[in-house]
Amino acid sequence: MGEGLAILLLLWATTCRAVVINEVMSNPEGPESEVSDHNEFIELYNYGEDTDLSGFHLECGVSGGTREEILEWSGDFVAPDVITHTTLIPGGGYALILPPGYVDSSSHPQPYQFGEGAVILTIGTKSFGQSGLATTHHLWLFDSAARLIDTYGSPDDTGDGIPFDPGEGVSVERIDPTAPDTEANWSASLHESGCTPGMRNSVSRIYNLALLTEDISFFPSSPMVGGNCEILVQPRNLGRGWAKDFELLVYSDGNLDYEYQPEELIGRTTVVDSLEPLRGQASVSFLWSGLEEGDYSIVGEIHYALDEDTSDNSAQRFLRVGAPLPDVIINEIMCDPLSPQPQWLELHNRSSRTHELTGFTISDSDSASFYILPDLILNPGEYCVVAASTSDFGYPDVQILVQPTNGFPYLNKGEDIVFLRDVHGFIFESVHYFSAMGGAYGVSLERVSPQVAQSTPLVRLPGDGTACGRVHHL
Structure with missing residues (x-):
């Protein structure tokens, strides 16, 4: 009997200790608010046998905190190819613990691409800890018998350099999931999106x-x-x-x-x-x-x-x-507006001639659809804002505001190409933007000079984050 119990205890230790805290997103992109708290996540990885996390608890804080039970995600979920309605994490599998508000699409953008087969879990409270994760918070993971099986931030070593702030929109990833929770075993994500939820960590790859x-x-x-x-x-x-x-x-x-x-x-x-x-x-x-x-x-x-x-x-x-810069240019792009503002782009007639743009279309690199401009004439020097919605538009001092007759392309926040085509479908103007140019939540990308072809848009810092419908500050 004693030998059998010892074997069972050994099996328990092997199984439970194989579930580790593998990635932590404590500083999501965007301003610090209840909305950004919805985008925090904690990833678990199971390098052992199938393990049921029912009854497991998570604790977060600087020196401890309230233990929160890990629960199955029992409702609908927005991402494809993930697993809900279970707390079973298969061997070699990943689980994402998300605040319940992650699916509240009316108040935030749900920014992550989850790995196929990731198990989605949640907690019983509104957010992690008292008011969301902080970059200084440690984490403790307990099994169903309240035994500590893993930590993040080496809580027992107060003199090391973890937890740490990897930067906005960047997670902290475990390098080797089988190695202890030490400073040397954690690093800021190297992935271009800033994190790898539900997939192998970017810092764990030997060849990449x-x-x-x-x-x-x-x-x-x-x-x-x-x-x-x-x-x-x-x-x-x-x-x-x-x-x-x-x-x-x-x-x-x-x-x-x-x-x-x-x-x-x-x-x-x-x-x-x-x-x-x-x-x-x-x-x-x-x-x-x-x-x-x-x-x-x-x-x-x-x-x-x-x-x-x-x-x-x-x-x-x-x-x-070879093509000269056209008279009408794409002058400003807002791809990540403040909620509930719509996405928009600004056109500017930089010439001394009047141009009719009726029937012109806008599109982006991800869309096969062309979105048609309504009746539109731009006089010399005028600005026109083309928005996904005119009813929710809240910027003042806009000379002309229009909405395409059949929709608006979804502009990617990190990188995209925006096209303005004439009535024959030929490219009249285009702008290729990407994350290295800057931009942020509620901050537009502006063309530096309307006289220079392919000038790089930069971030306008002062004021409301945009020069919508007026001369740029850059």
Whole structure:
């Protein structure tokens, strides 16, 4: 009997200790508020056998706090391919503990892409702790018998550097889920989205090359017809191991399908130099000659057989060759407005001529739909705001405010291309923006100068976060 009990205790220890706190999002993107508290999450990972978390509790705080029971998510959930209505976390599986308010789509944007098969859990209170997680909070995980099985932030070591603030919109990830909770075993997420909920941590990968939009540059930035353009591509190593002997190719994605075709190739090469772990970068130059006038989507792509995450192995950058800046330009973009404001973009007639834009369309890189502008005439120097909704629009001093007749494209917060097309469907103007340009919740992206083609939009800091419908401050 004693031997059997010992075996059962050993099985319990092996199973429960295999469930660990694996990732913590305590500083979601956006201003500190009840809304941002909804976007906090705690990820658990099970590197052992299937384990039922029924009766497990979580405690958070600086030196302890109220224990909150971990519960199954019993209602509807917005994300596809996740598992609800259970507290069973399979071996090798992930579970996300979310505040109940995460699904309140009327008050916040639900910003995360969850890994397929992730188990969604929640707690019985409105938020973690007294009023949400703080970057200084420790975490304690208890099993159904109130036994401590894991921690975050090494609560017993008050002299180390964790917990810490990884930055807004960035999670803290465990490097090795089987290793103890120590300062050396935690790091800020390296993923371009800032976190990896329900999937393998970005800091845990041995081999992980990545290419971001800002890793592609053009020299000159606005090449002439018949001239040359140097395309500089700088892949980076986000893995914990050295990386070398991978292929890098660049192509002009003429049909915008984000898939390489041989006739689209600009150049390819093998990078033989070793990139050091965690942010080591290479610089590879490609020369594109005999350019023809037009708008081009330039894609860089990494081929690396050892890569453990191929989702970030390609990036796209927009290039205009030879075409002069049009009279009517996309001058400002609000892709992440304050709730309940709609998304919008601003058009500006920078010329001395009157332009009729009736029947012009707007679209973005993710949409096959074109959204038609209503009757619209822009006089010299005038501004027009095109909004997803005019009824909820609250900015003052707007000269002209219109809403497309058949909807509005959903503009991605991190990166997108916005197109203005004429009545024949030809691209009249376009702007490619991405997260490195700045922007934030309630802060627009502005064109620096209406006289410069492809000028980089930057963040306007003072005032209400936007110069909607008026001259920019930059």
